[in-house]
Amino acid sequence: MQSKKEKIVVISGAGISAESGLVTFRDADGLWQKYAVEELATPEAFAANPELVHRFYNARRKQAAAASPNAAHLAIASLEQHYQVVVITQNVDDLHERAGSTQVIHLHGKLCEARSSLNPELVEYIGDVELTEHDTAADGSALRPNIVWFGEEVPAMITAIEEVESADKILVVGSSLQVYPAASLLSYAHHKAEKVLINLESPDFISEYRFLQGKTATEVPKLVASWLGMAAINPTKFV
Numbered sequence: 001m002q003s004k005k006e007k008i009v010v011i012s013g014a015g016i017s018a019e020s021g022l023v024t025f026r027d028a029d030g031l032w033q034k035y036a037v038e039e040l041a042t043p044e045a046f047a048a049n050p051e052l053v054h055r056f057y058n059a060r061r062k063q064a065a066a067a068s069p070n071a072a073h074l075a076i077a078s079l080e081q082h083y084q085v086v087v088i089t090q091n092v093d094d095l096h097e098r099a100g101s102t103q104v105i106h107l108h109g110k111l112c113e114a115r116s117s118l119n120p121e122l123v124e125y126i127g128d129v130e131l132t133e134h135d136t137a138a139d140g141s142a143l144r145p146n147i148v149w150f151g152e153e154v155p156a157m158i159t160a161i162e163e164v165e166s167a168d169k170i171l172v173v174g175s176s177l178q179v180y181p182a183a184s185l186l187s188y189a190h191h192k193a194e195k196v197l198i199n200l201e202s203p204d205f206i207s208e209y210r211f212l213q214g215k216t217a218t219e220v221p222k223l224v225a226s227w228l229g230m231a232a233i234n235p236t237k238f239v
């Protein structure tokens with residue numbers, strides 16, 4: 001009889017896509033150092049200046065479409081050979097999916113989708129198309145990026161919490177853990193779960209997590225190799 005696979009939950013943030021060339025939010029060169037959050041990432045901003053909000057997300061959509069998954073995304077996808085893996089990401093790019101991960105929960109939405117500004121469930125796939133303030137959804141309302149903005153509910157949290165609670169191993173990677181409710185997910189981990197955090201710097205409140213300091217594209221493949229019982233992995237093999 002085959003034994004049940006162990007379950008790994010990966011909670012990822014902008015740091016994992018940094019080495020694919022996508023800038024983070026709160027680092028020295030981050031997006032929120034250059035732009036005001038309240039002018040771009042709130043429903044009020046979209047109502048006040050849709051053209052500006054579209055320009056910002058059109059640029060990010062184009063960059064994300066041009067980027068490729070890096071060794072960290074690929075290594076995480078390769079874990080599916082031996083584990084049940086659920087990726088819970090705060091990222092709005094689709095680099096986890098393009099690396100081969102099959103179960104990805106996007107807490108903050110996706111750049112490749114748009115939605116009605118009246119009905120969050122009226123979502124359409126747009127790929128890398130640019131949106132304008134003249135685009136409308138099927139219900140006639142303004143079409144907006146399918147991004148969860150500040151001040152909005154995070155509908156995927158309920159599923160995400162259930163996944164974290166039932167994980168045997170948790171890997172938190174490339175997030176400043178400053179944005180809630182996403183950051184609160186860590187507290188739902190079972191006390192027996194193995195917990196690892198990979199980041200450039202350590203958030204000081206994470207005592208029960210083993211902290212591996214360094215770049216995601218270096219540290220994640222090393223950890224994945226150890227979880228797969230291999231000396232090293234060649235992530236490109238899994239593309």
Ligand code: OAD
Pocket residue numbers: 012013014015016018019024025026027030041090091108148149150174175176177178179198199200201214215216217
């Ligand atoms: P942040 O920009 O807040 O944090 C990125 C983290 O990644 C920082 O702790 C960096 O030290 C780390 N980091 C950067 N480059 C790295 C690398 N090469 N290797 C390892 N670590 C690296 O991004 P998030 O925590 O993902 O939401 O931000 C969460 C949310 O805030 C985003 O989803 C976004 C933003 O506002 C929305 O826009 C709704």
